[in-house]
Amino acid sequence: MNEFDLLNAALQHHIVNSLGWNDLRPFQKTVIRPILAGRHMLVIAPTAGGKTEAALFPVLSRMLDGDWRRLSVLYICPIKALLNNLNTRLDRYLTLLGRRSALWHGDISPTARKKILQNPPDCLLTTPESIEVMLTSRKVDHQTFLADVRVVIVDEVHAFAGDDRGWHLLAVLERVSRIAGREMQRIGLSATVGNPEALAQWLRGGGQGPYAVQQPDKTGGIDADVKVDFVGSLDNAAVVISRLHRGEKRLVFTDSRSRAEQLGAALRKKDVTVFVTHSSLSPIQRHQAEQAFSERDDCVIVATSVLELGIDVGNLDRTIQIDAPGTVSSFLQRMGRTGRRAGTNRNYLFLATSEDALLHACGLVHLWQTGWVEPLTPPPIPYHVFSQQLMALALQEGGIGARTREDWLDGFLAIAGLDRDRINGIIRFMVAEDILWMDQGLLWFGRKGEQEFGFRHFMEVLSMVAGDPLFTVKHGREPLGLIHPMSFLSSKHEDAVILLAGRSWAVRHIDWKAKIAYVEAVAQPGRSRWVGAGMSMGFEVCRAIGAVLQADTEAVSCWSKRTSEKMREIREAMNWMEPGKTVFEYNPRETRWWTFAGDAANRTLCRLLKHHLHLNAQPGSLAIVFRNAVPNPAEWMDHLQNALDSTDTLPIDDELLDGLKFSRCLPREIGESIIRKRFSDLEAVKKVLGEGYKTVFQASDA
Numbered sequence: 001m002n003e004f005d006l007l008n009a010a011l012q013h014h015i016v017n018s019l020g021w022n023d024l025r026p027f028q029k030t031v032i033r034p035i036l037a038g039r040h041m042l043v044i045a046p047t048a049g050g051k052t053e054a055a056l057f058p059v060l061s062r063m064l065d066g067d068w069r070r071l072s073v074l075y076i077c078p079i080k081a082l083l084n085n086l087n088t089r090l091d092r093y094l095t096l097l098g099r100r101s102a103l104w105h106g107d108i109s110p111t112a113r114k115k116i117l118q119n120p121p122d123c124l125l126t127t128p129e130s131i132e133v134m135l136t137s138r139k140v141d142h143q144t145f146l147a148d149v150r151v152v153i154v155d156e157v158h159a160f161a162g163d164d165r166g167w168h169l170l171a172v173l174e175r176v177s178r179i180a181g182r183e184m185q186r187i188g189l190s191a192t193v194g195n196p197e198a199l200a201q202w203l204r205g206g207g208q209g210p211y212a213v214q215q216p217d218k219t220g221g222i223d224a225d226v227k228v229d230f231v232g233s234l235d236n237a238a239v240v241i242s243r244l245h246r247g248e249k250r251l252v253f254t255d256s257r258s259r260a261e262q263l264g265a266a267l268r269k270k271d272v273t274v275f276v277t278h279s280s281l282s283p284i285q286r287h288q289a290e291q292a293f294s295e296r297d298d299c300v301i302v303a304t305s306v307l308e309l310g311i312d313v314g315n316l317d318r319t320i321q322i323d324a325p326g327t328v329s330s331f332l333q334r335m336g337r338t339g340r341r342a343g344t345n346r347n348y349l350f351l352a353t354s355e356d357a358l359l360h361a362c363g364l365v366h367l368w369q370t371g372w373v374e375p376l377t378p379p380p381i382p383y384h385v386f387s388q389q390l391m392a393l394a395l396q397e398g399g400i401g402a403r404t405r406e407d408w409l410d411g412f413l414a415i416a417g418l419d420r421d422r423i424n425g426i427i428r429f430m431v432a433e434d435i436l437w438m439d440q441g442l443l444w445f446g447r448k449g450e451q452e453f454g455f456r457h458f459m460e461v462l463s464m465v466a467g468d469p470l471f472t473v474k475h476g477r478e479p480l481g482l483i484h485p486m487s488f489l490s491s492k493h494e495d496a497v498i499l500l501a502g503r504s505w506a507v508r509h510i511d512w513k514a515k516i517a518y519v520e521a522v523a524q525p526g527r528s529r530w531v532g533a534g535m536s537m538g539f540e541v542c543r544a545i546g547a548v549l550q551a552d553t554e555a556v557s558c559w560s561k562r563t564s565e566k567m568r569e570i571r572e573a574m575n576w577m578e579p580g581k582t583v584f585e586y587n588p589r590e591t592r593w594w595t596f597a598g599d600a601a602n603r604t605l606c607r608l609l610k611h612h613l614h615l616n617a618q619p620g621s622l623a624i625v626f627r628n629a630v631p632n633p634a635e636w637m638d639h640l641q642n643a644l645d646s647t648d649t650l651p652i653d654d655e656l657l658d659g660l661k662f663s664r665c666l667p668r669e670i671g672e673s674i675i676r677k678r679f680s681d682l683e684a685v686k687k688v689l690g691e692g693y694k695t696v697f698q699a700s701d702a
Helices: 009-018 026-030 032-036 051-065 080-096 110-118 128-136 157-161 164-180 196-204 234-243 257-269 283-294 328-335 355-370 383-397 402-416 420-432 447-453 455-462 485-490 539-550 561-573 599-613 637-649 654-658 668-678 682-690
Strands: 040-044 073-076 101-103 123-126 151-154 185-190 211-214 224-230 249-253 274-277 299-303 318-322 346-352 436-439 442-445 471-475 478-483 497-500 503-511 516-521 581-586 591-594 623-626 692-697
Touching (some): 026 051, 032 051, 040 196, 051 073, 051 151, 051 185, 073 128, 157 164, 157 185, 157 196, 164 196, 164 402, 196 211, 234 257, 257 274, 257 497, 257 503, 274 283, 318 328, 328 355, 383 420, 383 455, 420 436, 420 668, 447 455, 478 497, 497 516, 539 561, 539 682, 599 623, 637 668
Parallel strands (some): 101 123, 249 318, 471 516, 581 692
Antiparallel strands (some): 436 442, 503 516, 581 591
């Protein structure tokens, strides 16, 4: 039997007659049978490849065949913009079948939420944080509202699994499952990942039902047009974009909000029709930019990773990358935005603005050509997520006793592999610190907990995302977006000129208490700032860069002439590299230890050097830099290898602890253990120390 024939007859009718589809894609048909059987599922396909329909159609078939009523399907996305984009499409599919969908996230009005609660839809599009609101709000009867949930679809699941939002997602789903009284079917949608089986098992959470993975056959680079070009600066990148591929629709990625704004302004000066979108723009500004871009042809949209996550902006002609994304997976996700039309291939143009960015791009392309993609590993030992869940559960239940706590949270503890003794220690610590208050075994917020987390009705408790001290920017009554207050420091406070939505605005007044800046449009150049963690490179990417530098080939097919010339210069300058060895490069001003080991490994090595050898060094992705004299490595390398067992006791900087949300709810030793696990790469360190090394002495530049 054709898998399509397994779908409910009414759904088949509307797919063919109302949607006008002759058939489903082969991979969409492949997942019908296991989803109809109730299996947990991970569906992998390129961006805009039809993953949503692959998951939703068999789920809707189950809904119709089983006559599910009230809210039975949760559709979860990592960002509100993607939910907004999907809402129209999903609502059409459900309306054709006499069912309804609705949208619930932070921008949805209280009136709209009230209507949803009074008349629940069949499918609710939402975020993990909004589910937490449903569970904890006194305005939501969550026991009734969520009682009939049977299926959870998690779109862009890879965007959750790589950080603590993923653990928060699993935790709230365990609580929803307990309310529903059943093991909910979980379906994850993702672009390419290196370990799909592990990701599918992680998404299943505490469920015991079988799971399956559907992914396309691996393909090499022959079906994609990839080019790496060295342009040397952001201004030069703007010149190339303005002159290249005229008449086409171009999506330009940059991994910095500030650089997105700068590039947008530079392209506008060159008479390019350009739009800018990133997470700090207001929803109205982003929607206007994305909508205008989707309706035009000869134009450019400059975006951060917000357009990596499947938002539909129409058929693209070109994808351009300023410098390089952090991972091969991200590169594949972004390249997958192109090649959707028949007769077209995927394409991707790197425009490197620095030598470091050029090396990064070449390393990513090298890994992609070998077929390697990063495995996705959830961050280990999320004890701080347990602290968040403990406080959220207190809000949900109006106080919790020991038995209640175990009933609600034991599933999450098992999934995350958290130690029971440490959990009990965390509870005692929170009580001792007056974050929680205990009366006859019942836990509620203490005075310190009320002060730190009670602001705006405990909104800080409902999310694992750390908030920045951002200011709202308004032009009249219209909100433009959010910026960091450092943006005001370029001149006198009320004379600063900022960049937002690709345009310059003069700051006319700042309401410091309300955190609002009022602006007017001006012609002179401006600049805005945001605080970010910066891009981190892993061991495999850095080793790939080393392999590219040591390769014999003078030119690579995907390198431009400028790239080949620049890479020839870099290779000649680093001709001392040797396979299987790290290099100590001695210069008159500094010493560089070229490990090609990645940020996490080099951070660990620097901590070992400081703690055991009193050597101060600065870690980078490819090398460790010593500013002071460095003894001969032969005198201390063995000692460093012997010190590897001590990494669990190395001190942790307060700055790293402060970056861990809810770390103040943890005993310091537990917080430090989380940081050590997450910011170290012992396997890479062992490889570095197990390799040989050579020393190179460079003459003065003078």
